Amino acid sequence: xxxxxxxxxxxxxxxxxxxxxxxxxxxxxxxxxxxxxxxxxxxxxxxxxxxxxxxxxxxxxxxxxxxxxxxxxxxxxxxxxxxxxxxxxxxxxxxxxxxxxxxxxxxxxxxxxxxxxxxxxxxxxxxxxxxxxxxxxxxxxxxxxxxxxxxxxxxxxxxxxxxxxxxxxxxxxxxxxxxxxxxxxxxxxxxxxxxxxxxxxxxxxxxxxxxxxxxxxxxxxxxxxxxxxxxxxxxxxxxxxxxxxxxxxxxxxxxxxxxxxxxxxxxxxxxxxxxxxxxxxxxxxxxxxxxxxxxxxxxxxxxxxxxxxxxxxxxxxxxxxxxxxxxxxxxxxxxxxxxxxxxxxxxxxxxxxxxxxxxxxxxxxxxxxxxxxxxxxxxxxxxxxxxxxxxxxxxxxxxxxxxxxxxxxxxxxxxxxxxxxxxxxxxxxxxxxxxxxxxxxxxxxxxxxxxxxxxxxxxxxxxxxxxxxxxxxxxxxxxxxxxxxxxxxxxxxxxxxxxxxxxxxxxxxxxxxx
Amino acid sequence: xxxxxxxxxxxxxxxxxxxxxxxxxxxxxxxxxxxxxxxxxxxxxxxxxxxxxxxxxxxxxxxxxxxxxxxxxxxxxxxxxxxxxxxxxxxxxxxxxxxxxxxxxxxxxxxxxxxxxxxxxxxxxxxxxxxxxxxxxxxxxxxxxxxxxxxxxxxxxxxxxxxxxxxxxxxxxxxxxxxxxxxxxxxxxxxxxxxxxxxxxxxxxxxxxxxxxxxxxxxxxxxxxxxxxxxxxxxxxxxxxxxxxxxxxxxxxxxxxxxxxxxxxxxxxxxxxxxxxxxxxxxxxxxxxxxxxxxxxxxxxxxxxxxxxxxxxxxxxxxxxxxxxxxxxxxxxxxxxxxxxxxxxxxxxxxxxxxxxxxxxxxxxxxxxxxxxxxxxxxxxxxxxxxxxxxxxxxxxxxxxxxxxxxxxxxxxxxxxxxxxxxxxxxxxx
Numbered sequence: 012x013x014x015x016x017x018x019x020x021x022x023x024x025x026x027x028x029x030x031x032x033x034x035x036x037x038x039x040x041x042x043x044x045x046x047x048x049x050x051x052x053x054x055x056x057x058x059x060x061x062x063x064x065x066x067x068x069x070x071x072x073x074x075x076x077x078x079x080x081x082x083x084x085x086x087x088x089x090x091x092x093x094x095x096x097x098x099x100x101x102x103x104x105x106x107x108x109x110x111x112x113x114x115x116x117x118x119x120x121x122x123x124x125x126x127x128x129x130x131x132x133x134x135x136x137x138x139x140x141x142x143x144x145x146x147x148x149x150x151x152x153x154x155x156x157x158x159x160x161x162x163x164x165x166x167x168x169x170x171x172x173x174x175x176x177x178x179x180x181x182x183x184x185x186x187x188x189x190x191x192x193x194x195x196x197x198x199x200x201x202x203x204x205x206x207x208x209x210x211x212x213x214x215x216x217x218x219x220x221x222x223x224x225x226x227x228x229x230x231x232x233x234x235x236x237x238x239x240x241x242x243x244x245x246x247x248x249x250x251x252x253x254x255x256x257x258x259x260x261x262x263x264x265x266x267x268x269x270x271x272x273x274x275x276x277x278x279x280x281x282x283x284x285x286x287x288x289x290x291x292x293x294x295x296x297x298x299x300x301x302x303x304x305x306x307x308x309x310x311x312x313x314x315x316x317x318x319x320x321x322x323x324x325x326x327x328x329x330x331x332x333x334x335x336x337x338x339x340x341x342x343x344x345x346x347x348x349x350x351x352x353x354x355x356x357x358x359x360x361x362x363x364x365x366x367x368x369x370x371x372x373x374x375x376x377x378x379x380x381x382x383x384x385x386x387x388x389x390x391x392x393x394x395x396x397x398x399x400x401x402x403x404x405x406x407x408x409x410x411x412x413x414x415x416x417x418x419x420x421x422x423x424x425x426x427x428x429x430x431x432x433x434x435x436x437x438x439x440x441x442x443x444x445x446x447x448x449x450x451x452x453x454x455x456x457x458x459x460x461x462x463x464x465x466x467x468x469x470x471x472x473x474x475x476x477x478x479x480x481x482x483x484x485x486x487x488x489x490x491x492x493x494x495x496x497x498x499x500x501x502x503x504x505x506x507x508x509x510x511x512x513x514x515x516x517x518x519x520x521x522x523x524x525x
Numbered sequence: 526x527x528x529x530x531x532x533x534x535x536x537x538x539x540x541x542x543x544x545x546x547x548x549x550x551x552x553x554x555x556x557x558x559x560x561x562x563x564x565x566x567x568x569x570x571x572x573x574x575x576x577x578x579x580x581x582x583x584x585x586x587x588x589x590x591x592x593x594x595x596x597x598x599x600x601x602x603x604x605x606x607x608x609x610x611x612x613x614x615x616x617x618x619x620x621x622x623x624x625x626x627x628x629x630x631x632x633x634x635x636x637x638x639x640x641x642x643x644x645x646x647x648x649x650x651x652x653x654x655x656x657x658x659x660x661x662x663x664x665x666x667x668x669x670x671x672x673x674x675x676x677x678x679x680x681x682x683x684x685x686x687x688x689x690x691x692x693x694x695x696x697x698x699x700x701x702x703x704x705x706x707x708x709x710x711x712x713x714x715x716x717x718x719x720x721x722x723x724x725x726x727x728x729x730x731x732x733x734x735x736x737x738x739x740x741x742x743x744x745x746x747x748x749x750x751x752x753x754x755x756x757x758x759x760x761x762x763x764x765x766x767x768x769x770x771x772x773x774x775x776x777x778x779x780x781x782x783x784x785x786x787x788x789x790x791x792x793x794x795x796x797x798x799x800x801x802x803x804x805x806x807x808x809x810x811x812x813x814x815x816x817x818x819x820x821x822x823x824x825x826x827x828x829x830x831x832x833x834x835x836x837x838x839x840x841x842x843x844x845x846x847x848x849x850x851x852x853x854x855x856x857x858x859x860x861x862x863x864x865x866x867x868x869x870x871x872x873x874x875x876x877x878x879x880x881x882x883x884x885x886x887x888x889x890x891x892x893x894x895x896x897x898x899x900x901x902x903x904x905x906x907x908x909x910x911x912x913x914x915x916x917x918x919x920x921x922x923x924x925x926x927x928x929x930x931x932x933x934x935x936x937x938x939x940x941x942x943x944x945x946x947x948x949x950x951x952x953x954x955x
Contacts, residue, residue, distance in 0.1 A: 198762040239707060240734065243741035249764040253745075256708025256730070449803035449842070 048119050051126035053173045054112045055161050057273060058280075062131050071135060072300055077109040078132035079139075079304055082153040089156060095163075096210055102160055112161065115169075138297075139304035141285040145425075147278070155274045162266055177269060179241065184234035184259060192252060192259065197229050199252040200261055204228050206471075207263060218464065233262040242268055327372040329381035335371065338519035340482055340512045341442045341454060342427065343367050349438030350385045354392035359430055359439040361402075363422055365409050370421035370513040375410040382406050423511040424479050443469075443478040459489055483509040486518070493522040563883030563906030567607065567631055570878065573905055574628045576914045578876050579925050584620035586713075586727070586875075586932045587637065589939040593619055596660075601638030601645040603871050604630055605880075613638075613871075614645040633880040636871035637662075640732075658868040663709075663731040663739060666872065667695045668721035671751070671859040675788050682881070684720045686899060687785050692722055694777060695858035696891045698770045699724065702746055704892075706766060707731075711935045713928070716902055718879020718886045723872055727935050729942055736866055743865040749857050759850055771849060774856045782823065782855050789823040792816075798826070801851065803842045807833055875928065878905050887924035888931070 050060075066074075084105050088098045106112070110132070111125050133154070140150035162170060189196065208220045208228065236257040245251035245268075251258040260268060327335070336347050346364040350356045356364065361382075368378060386398050393401075404413055411418040424441065433440040442451060448470055460466045465488055472481035486509055487494065509515045565573075588597035602615040602623075612632075617623040627635060639658030643651050669688055673680050676688040696714060703709045703726060711727040734742075748759070748767055759767060782788065789795040792815065799811040810833055815821060821829070834844050864870050875888050883905040889896040903920040913919050 195765040198768070199764060201762050202760060238730075239741075240730075240738050243738050246738075247741040247744035249745055249766065252765060253706035254708075255705065447803075 048123055048126075051123065051130065053176065054115065054126070054165060054169065055158065055173050056126075056130065056133075057177070057276060058130065058133050059276070062127075062134055064127075066131060068296060068300075070131075071297075074128050074132040075135040075139070075300070075304055077128075078136055081105060081109050081157065082136065082150070085153045085156050085160075086149065089152065094210055095159075098156075099160060099163065103164075106160070112164075135301075136304065137281060137284050138288070139301045141281045141288060147281045147285075150281070151274050151277050154277060155270050158273050159266060159270055162269070174265070174269065177272070179268075179272070180237060182236040182257070184236055189234060192254065193230075195252045196234065196259060196261075197226060199250060199259070200229060200232075200264075201225060203250060203261075203264070204232075229261075235260050235262070235265060237268070242271070244271060327368075327374075327377065329373075329377045329384055332368065332373060332381055335516075338516050338523070339367075340509070340515040341458065341485065342440070343512055343516075344458075345442050345454070346438045353436075353438075354386055354389045357437045357439075358405075359433070360437055361405060362409065363427060363430075363439045365406055366419055366421040367512050367516075369410060369419075371516055375407065375412060378406055378410065379403065421511070421513050424482075424509070427512070428478065441478050441482075443473040443481040444476070448474070455485065458485065460485070479510055482515065486515055490519065490522050497522075562881070563904055565633075565878055565880065565883050565905045565909075569883075569905055569909050570631055570633065571628060572909060573878060574624070574631075577908060577916050577919070577921055578627075579916070579928065580620055580624040580627075582925065582928050582932055583874060583876065584623060585936055586928070589727075589936060590943075591936070596640055599642065599644050599659075600640050601869075601871070602874075603636040603638060604632035605634050605636070606631075607633050614648055616645040616647075634877040635874055637874045638871040639868050660732040661868050663726040663734060663742065664865055664870070664872050665699060665724040665726075665743070665746075666717075666721065666861040666864040667692060667699070667724075667858055668717070668861065670720060671861075674794070675782070675786060675855045677786050677788055677791065682720055684898070686897075689898060690777070690781055690785075691856065693895050694773065694781075694856060696722060696724075696896070698773055698858055699746060699860075700891050701769065702766055706745075707742065711931070711938065713875070713888045713931050714891055714896070715875045715886050715888045716884070716896060716898055717873065718877070718884040718902075719882050722896070723886075725872075725875075729939065736868055739868070740862075740866045743860055743862050746858070747860050747862060748853060749859060751859055751862060759846075759853065761846070767853075770857060771852065774852050778852050778856065779824075782852075783827055784824065787823045788855070789826045790821070792819065795823075795826055798851070799830075801854070802830070802847060804839050807837055807839050810837065876924075885921065885924070887921075888928045889924075890927060890931070 081102075084102065085098070088101055093101065110129055112129065113122060113125065115122065136150065140146040162173070165173065204225050205220050208214060208224055214220065237260055239246050239251075239253055239256060239258040242251055242258045242260060242264075245258060245260065245264065246253065251260060251264070253259075333347065333351070336344055339347065343364060346356065346360055346367075349360060350364065365378065365382070368381070373381060382402065383395065383398050386393055386402060387395050407413045409419050427439070427441050428444065430439065432445050442454060446454065451473060452466060452470060455466055455469060460469070469481050469484050469488075472478075472484060509518075584597060585591070587600055588594060590596070597620075598616060598618055600616060601613065602617070604612045604615060604627075606612070615626070615635075617626060638645075639661035641648070642655055642657070642659055645656075648656050669676070669679075669684055669692060670681060672688065672691050676691065678685050678687040700712065700714070703712055703724070709726045709728045709731055713725050713727070715723045715725065717723055745766070748770070763771070789798050795815055796812050799808045799815075802808045802811070807830075811826075811829060814829060814833070815826060831844070864872065873886060875886055877886050878884070879886065884898075885903040885905065885908075887902050889901065901923075903924065908919055908921065911919060916922060916925055
């Protein structure tokens with residue numbers, strides 16, 4: 012596959028001998044063997060065997076880019092909180108174009124080629140995305156989703172064949188057992204089944220899921236028993252009924268189990284790849300390709316020009332900041348309210364809010380006035396002397412005016428989420444993660460969300476840990492009128508996920524200007 | 526759910542249960558409910574190690590076989606010394622070496638760690654990558670200090686029969702879950718000597734669990750989410766384990782919380798209880814009311830919640846759900862997640878002496894009898910005072926017999942399983 016392999020033909024020959032138990036390795040390595048589907052028996056793969064054949068540099072690049080496009084599209088769907096169904100609809104044409112997997116009724120040589128492309132492109136992207144923890148976890152997420160999408164595109168027969176080709180100790184739950192544990196099974200899968208049912212056509216009509224529907228679903232569902240060690244995530248979240256060491260797993264959870272195995276395997280392999288990466292350095296043609304691949308990925312992040320002198324047109328002043336709260340995401344709103352009532356913020360809160368304000372164009376001078384005003388006004392607040400002595404420095408530091416003179420960037424959601432959670436008297440963090448459900452509902456209500464199913468959607472997203480999507484959803488709901496108006500006028504609206512508080516702000520300001 | 530607020534007034538105040546067992550002369554009278562405080566001397570410790578500590582039983586328990594194998598020889602032991610020094614990575618070739626080393630080193634106590642792929646004492650001769658723990662009992666640690674926000678009788682290191690009931694409840698709930706849900710069979714519970722208990726699960730399946738799976742088990746058990754200190758929010762419908770735990774807790778709530786502990790008679794605690802109500806109006810009305818009438822007991826205040834919920838016609842949340850959650854928040858087992866999760870974590874061995882109290886860390890089996898630290902434990906002070914050298918004739922007898930019975934069951938099961946595993950292997954080779 013790589014040039015270094017070519018240079019070391021001797022080495023490979025040795026390898027082939029070691030692996031001589033596997034007939035096809037040797038065959039693939041030699042010439043004239045092009046369309047044996049026995050290497051790729053299914054349309055789906057755990058990618059356990061690395062590629063051995065040589066490919067051209069051009070194939071290397073185009074295949075990788077095609078798969079990258081698929082991965083990016085999945086990422087974007089995920090961050091927009093598209094339902095699995097929507098995602099299937101969006102991804103089907105994309106996959107057909109970039110990574111086709113035709114039904115196994117075609118001529119085997121063409122099937123072989125498309126499966127080979129899938130196989131090789133997967134391994135090339137492993138090389139590009141093994142370098143950092145963040146890239147790895149995003150790659151695993153996207154690949155796992157691709158796996159899931161493809162699994163669902165297969166026929167029941169194919170699914171069955173694939174599942175039985177994976178060696179897992181399933182055991183079917185008998186009807187008697189199902190009868191005996193009926194109430195437990197319903198209790199454990201209630202919420203999961205509920206969310207499945209909300210995606211049905213019926214739900215679009217009735218807008219509700221009844222207990223009877225859930226009961227009927229569970230009764231019709233096939234269950235399997237598997238040692239609990241295989242489903243740690245179902246155990247830790249108490250989503251599975253446990254009995255004498257076995258976890259009861261519904262058919263619809265079975266896929267999640269296989270996907271977990273897939274992700275686990277991919278995670279391990281990416282670590283192995285990372286450790287092996289330095290030995291690739293000898294091929295000077297691959298490095299730039301790989302670098303570009305992973306950079307193209309990173310550039311999907313929100314890019315904004317934050318700097319002491321760049322967005323300071325003087326329009327944001329110490330006095331005008333409170334009036335801009337309507338454009339701020341909930342996290343910043345919460346911090347603003349915190350500083351205005353407490354006349355103080357603890358360290359993390361100061362950092363989070365002051366860098367955000369810097370990002371919206373509050374310059375250093377106005378920032379000092381703003382913070383001094385907030386910290387020293389009101390009953391029980393500190394004196395100006397104390398502010399100057401204890402706090403001024405840190406705010407100036409954030410603007411790169413003190414110490415190491417680093418021009419700090421506003422925190423993105425990832426950074427905010429990576430900080431320690433706020434304790435009782437702190438206001439930083441992500442409200443969708445840190446607030447109690449009821450408090451969050453209360454705050455959302457104040458932002459104008461009525462306490463109906465929409466509010467519940469947001470709350471459920473937060474419960475599930477999809478904080479950015481929850482925030483994006485809130486943005487969409489609170490700006491619905493303007494977005495709809497723009498779409499009506501045929502204007503395009505950026506509907507990608509909110510990944511940065513300042514993105515929320517600038518979009519809100521932009522929409523208001525329309 | 527029964528009316529929790531209607532506690533029958535006829536019920537008597539909970540008093541420490543008099544021991545049902547005949548008290549042998551060595552233990553102090555039961556009327557003195559405080560635990561003995563005996564600070565053992567070095568000579569006491571040597572005497573104890575020489576005559577009483579059942580090294581052979583400990584060896585069998587960790588070795589899983591009569592013949593010495595790597596389960597024991599590659600096992601890490603750590604010594605804690607009087608000076609406070611802590612010495613890790615000890616390992617022994619045999620039970621006699623184990624005993625002789627302990628007697629010679631005179632540690633105040635020793636802890637049991639994981640099995641490594643090499644003898645821990647040889648760790649410097651191999652690369653660090655190799656020193657990954659391979660196996661260890663799955664352990665749980667429950668400590669009364671974690672209950673300081675609900676108990677009113679004691680705090681910190683103190684315990685009394687009133688608050689020990691929290692531990693008894695925790696043991697009951699966790700033991701059942703380990704047995705019925707996870708299918709573990711070889712669990713031994715050990716009194717930690719002062720204010721808590723440890724549980725060791727010795728099933729082969731439990732010993733080879735990795736950290737992800739250990740974490741999954743504690744998270745399953747840790748309904749309160751102790752680590753993240755997040756407000757408890759139980760998802761409805763409740764998981765069978767949660768439901769089962771609730772049945773146990775509900776029966777105790779009126780007596781243990783409302784009567785015996787009475788935590789909400791303390792204004793600050795009552796206030797934070799009120800604040801856990803998801804309705805601001807209700808919470809503030811209650812707080813105001815309790816400020817005006819400061820002498821109300823926990824039972825009164827628990828009733829007040831009901832009264833005002835009705836009076837204010839609150840619709841924003843279901844009071845019964847909140848009550849359930851509050852019962853969980855006050856009484857559900859509080860687990861030390863890290864101890865269970867980490868494979869290389871060490872835990873004090875059974876039959877060690879607690880250096881602060883002189884109590885022997887005796888094992889017990891909750892499925893046979895609830896453990897009472899004021900009756901069922903042995904103390905080094907009385908052991909030394911007895912001038913006895915035969916454990917059979919001391920208060921240790923029951924504990925050692927119980928432990929031996931447990932270990933025998935474990936070893937027999939282990940031999941059987943091992944044969945099966947080897948048979949399987951042979952079948953594969955064909």
